[in-house]
Amino acid sequence: MINGVIIKKLNKYKDERGWLAEIFREDEGGFKPAMSYVSVTNPGVVRGPHEHVKQSDCFVFVGPGDFELYLWDRRGGSETNGEHVKIKVGEKNLSMVIVPPGVVHGYKCVSKCPAYCINLPDKLYKGKNKKQEVDEIRWEDEKKSLYVIK
DSSP: OOTTOEEEEOOOEEETTEEEOOOOOTTSTTOOOSOOEEEEEOTTOEEEEEEOSSOOEEEEEOOSSEEEEEEEEOOTTOTTTTOEEEEEEETTBOEEEEEOTTEEEEEEEOSSSOEEEEEOOSSOTTSGGGOSOOOOEEGGGOTTOSOOOO
16 A cells, blocks of 8 residues: 555445445544535546645545546655555445545546546645646646556
8 A cells, every 4th residue: 555545445324215424534534625526437537647746635436436546656755655556446345545645646437337536635726716726747648657547
């Protein structure tokens, strides 16, 4: 595993109404979201890879649909610098994943249906009132990128 990445297996609590899963608790680990959004990714589509300089992402993968999540550690002083991890997340493996700054990340929808991802990053997109630069290094735009999602 990559140092500083948190992967939490989510539990489904089912009853006759359906199910629920706790995705965030402030008493677990000190992570504090600043905003949230949901994205829907069509089958076969890749998002990323990219990384953030200051922002951590808190991805929630609960379905419908499944992803292959790719992570690469680029942090200079990290014990796991240079490591790469690929895991399947989503409907078949409900997961919450916190990705710290300097870890390149991206995912691909590998299900036959669109897949949903909720993100609760700890920084506002484009800062307060959307007046700052976006905190992203977009590796998918690099022709000779070391970070490829297949």
